[in-house]
Amino acid sequence: MLIKKPSDIPYSEVTPKSLYMNRRKFLAAAAAAGAGLAGATFWKMSQSSSPVLAGTKYDNLVKSPFSTTEKVTSMNDATHYNNYYEFGTDKSDPAKNAQNFKTVPWQVSVEGEVKKKRVFQLEEIAKLAPMEERIYRHRCVEGWSIVVPWIGFPLSVLIKQFELTSKAKYVAFETLYDPKQMPGQRGSLFGSGLDWPYVEGLRMDEAMHPLALLCFGMYGESLPNQDGAPIRIVLPWKYGFKSIKSIVKIKFVESEPPTTWNKQAPNEYGFYSNVNPSVDHPRWSQATERRLGEFFKRKTLMFNGYADQVASLYNGMDLRKYY
């Protein structure tokens, strides 16, 4: 069985202490973003460029007020040290083994507690709203972190397209299952022991939160294969494994859906997986993190520094129990 463990990271520099958006600024930005996106439908598409092959450049990106002003991690560090177990368990495996992964054409099926179930071409989804650049902190449960300029628009934009039934309380996501292309999904030598396909989920209010990003690119380009091309989500207040890559299915469901790491090790990984420096992983502390490219470890912040924005989602919940 595969067991995650914290890893040490090469480092070279120190960046100044970060600035964080205050609550009032956040609320103003959320209102502005909502107003700007009203009226987007599948039939009235925006002119934003659609994602195709890895490396395709985006222009006219909308700058997001949700971006951190912290120093951005170098693209090389962020894209050559990460997890994508479908392509191997070593942090350098995804960049090597995902190179020939085929992401065109790509379909996403929308199912479950929704009036009109449908399969969408990726391009239809990508045109729902103007592409924004969002610079987010991103922290892996193993203790390393990065700052990434992602490209996408709120996940809520997509969800609002659907007429959901009253039973739609959670949304479940699924990654492609294709052992021919994804060596990590083969039971053999490459196998990681994970149950495939990779699955994740969110409570509906989490999925609708303005910070939850439906992501098509990073660093001004469409997503590199190792980062989840051609479509993934990014949830900056949660540990990295919630940000599921290469999504082919979105299903609205009534009860909490199974999630890959919770199935693998339920005592170590819960459904919520919010970044929380005061709740240790059973096998290591979560109090500090190593930012790729930095020398000193830094303190991990509650909800990864997004507490002002997201803490209210969890009011009244015991975060030790709902880890």
Ligand SMILES: Nc1nc2c(c(=O)[nH]1)N[C@H]1C(S)=C(S)[C@@H](COP(=O)(O)O)O[C@H]1N2
């Ligand atoms: N399908 C899939 N999604 C995944 C993973 C994976 O193995 N498979 N790994 C997760 C983990 S543990 C992390 S930390 C991030 C790392 O990649 P990123 O830097 O591109 O977000 O992807 C997440 N999404």
Ligand SMILES: [Mo]
């Ligand atoms: Mo991770």
